[in-house]
Amino acid sequence: MTEDIPPLPWRRAVVTGGAGFLGSHLCERLLDSGIEVDCADNLVCGRRANVAHLEGRPGFRYVHCDVCAPGCPERLPGPYDLVLHFACPASPADYLRLPLETLDVGSLGTRNALAVARRDGARFLLASTSEVYGDPLVHPQHEGYWGNVNPVGPRSVYDESKRFSEALVTAHGATHGTDAGIVRLFNSYGPRMRAHDGRAVPTFISQALAGEPVTVTGDGSQTRSLCYVDDTVDGVLRVAASKSVRPVNIGGGDEITMAELARRVVELTGSRSPIAFIDRPADDPCRRRPDTTLARELLGWSPQVPWEEGLKQTIAHFAAPPPGDGEPAPQS
Numbered sequence: 016m017t018e019d020i021p022p023l024p025w026r027r028a029v030v031t032g033g034a035g036f037l038g039s040h041l042c043e044r045l046l047d048s049g050i051e052v053d054c055a056d057n058l059v060c061g062r063r064a065n066v067a068h069l070e071g072r073p074g075f076r077y078v079h080c081d082v083c084a085p086g087c088p089e090r091l092p093g094p095y096d097l098v099l100h101f102a103c104p105a106s107p108a109d110y111l112r113l114p115l116e117t118l119d120v121g122s123l124g125t126r127n128a129l130a131v132a133r134r135d136g137a138r139f140l141l142a143s144t145s146e147v148y149g150d151p152l153v154h155p156q157h158e159g160y161w162g163n164v165n166p167v168g169p170r171s172v173y174d175e176s177k178r179f180s181e182a183l184v185t186a187h188g189a190t191h192g193t194d195a196g197i198v199r200l201f202n203s204y205g206p207r208m209r210a211h212d213g214r215a216v217p218t219f220i221s222q223a224l225a226g227e228p229v230t231v232t233g234d235g236s237q238t239r240s241l242c243y244v245d246d247t248v249d250g251v252l253r254v255a256a257s258k259s260v261r262p263v264n265i266g267g268g269d270e271i272t273m274a275e276l277a278r279r280v281v282e283l284t285g286s287r288s289p290i291a292f293i294d295r296p297a298d299d300p301c302r303r304r305p306d307t308t309l310a311r312e313l314l315g316w317s318p319q320v321p322w323e324e325g326l327k328q329t330i331a332h333f334a335a336p337p338p339g340d341g342e343p344a345p346q347s
Contacts, residue, residue, distance in 0.1 A: 024256060025097040025138070027051040031082045031128055032102030034061030036207045037142070037200075037244065041099060042066060044248050046075055055091060056102070057081040059116065060109050065207050082124040083116075087131075094135040097255060100128040101142040103176065107296070108213030114172040121176025122183070129187045132195065139195040140255045141184045143262065146174045147199060150300040157306035158199070158262045168298040181262065188260055198254045201266025201305045205244030205325065206332035215239065216326075219277050220333045223286035233295030235274025240304040242267035243325035246318040253314040266305035267318050283326055284334075 028045050032038040033054030038061065045052045051074035054066055058079070069075045080090045082102045103120045104110040110117040125141065132139035148156045149164030164174045181197055188195045208214065210221040222229045242250075242265065250265035271279075277290050310316045 023048045023050060023252060025050050027053075027093065027095050028097035028099060029053040029055055029091055029093070029095050029131065030099045030101060031055045031124070032061060032100075032142075034058060034063055034065050034077070035101065035105070036065070036205075036209070037203060037247065038099075038101040039065035039207055040205070040244050040248050041101065041251065042069060042075070044252065046072060050074070050097075052076070053078050053091060053095070055080040055082060059113065060104050060106075062209075082127055083119045084127075087127040088134065091131050093131065093137075095131065095137045096135065098128055098132040098137045098139045099142070099251070099255065100125060100139065102128075103142070104173070105144070106209075106212035106214050107170070108211065110173040111169065117172045118176050121180045125180045125183050129184065129193060129195065133187070133191055133193050137194070138255060139184070139193055140251070141180055141195070141197045142251070143177045143181055143197050143199045144173070145199055145201040145264075145266065145303055145305065146170065147178050147181065148300075148303075149174060150298060151303065154302050155304040155306040156264070158264055158309055165298050169296070170298050196254055196257070196259050197262040198251055199262050199264050199305075200242075200247060200251075201264065201303065202239045202241050203244055203247040204241055205329050208329070210333060215273055215276060216241065216280075216329060217333070219280040220284065220330055223281050223284040223288045224330070224333055226286060226288055228291035229277045229281060229288050230291050230293050231273050231277050232293055232299065234292060235277065236272055237295075237299060238270045238272050238302045238304065239276075240267040240270045241276075241322060241325070242318050243320035243328075246320050250310060250314070250316045253310075253316050257314060259313060261309070263310055263313070264305040264307050265310055265316070266307065267322075268304075268307065269322055270302075270304040271322070279322075280326065280330075283323070284330055
């Protein structure tokens with residue numbers, strides 16, 4: 016079981032990509048913990064509606080900022096004692112639509128975010144991903160596994176962006192002594208995901224609620240390990256509060272096939288949608304489940320929200336979306 020999270024040790028934080036799905040939940044948790052938060056986002060994939068309920072609260076500030084721009088550090092004057100770098104197109108629909116921007120945010124964006132952390136002597140945490148393991152030949156995937164990635168495949172812009180980010184963070188720590196950690200996230204889900212971002216959970220839910228066929232790629236035997244957003248945020252902040260400079264996996268422990276996930280979503284929504292099987296994308300991983308031994312032993316973390324409860328809360332979000340929910344807001 017997860018132990019109670021200790022008091023968070025920071026006074027002021029910046030979350031790049033803070034108007035995105037996961038970033039907005041991080042902003043909310045930090046603010047609820049009494050920490051001042053700057054939410055930095057250019058709204059290419061994020062949505063201002065995700066943080067609308069936080070605007071006006073003492074200690075919260077939205078900053079329209081492209082983390083890849085040369086003047087980004089000046090737009091984020093701080094001083095901060097925590098930098099959470101979560102800016103990046105994370106869904107297949109986004110990184111396939113924005114391949115060069117995805118590579119830029121992993122390189123230029125990470126370098127700018129690290130510069131902010133170095134300037135202020137802040138703890139830095141990179142949001143990396145299970146995609147660094149590619150289509151893994153080791154199961155479950157542990158942090159010491161180097162991965163099986165196609166560097167020129169259709170998913171490579173995201174996979175290699177994150178792999179480069181990890182190398183950059185490691186080099187920055189070795190060269191400048193930056194207090195920098197890495198968290199590798201596995202298939203988080205929950206409220207504030209976009210209905211059409213290409214990931215399985217929002218796609219299945221939106222199709223089932225609309226009475227459309229629920230489209231499963233391939234034969235549906237490929238697996239993922241889902242982690243509800245509250246558990247993911249808890250894990251992220253535990254890694255941030257630790258002194259770990261090693262990558263740490265954060266993800267769910269219940270491995271499920273995509274066909275079974277589709278059936279469960281149809282059942283929980285009360286939908287009559289049929290399940291339709293479509294072509295499977297190139298380089299789509301066959302199996303994915305994290306080895307979270309390090310998170311459990313180092314941080315006392317393990318996921319707590321059962322899949323059924325998490326899916327019910329996510330379905331409720333999609334069934335009654337707030338104003339402005341849907342596609343990303345245009346860049347302004």
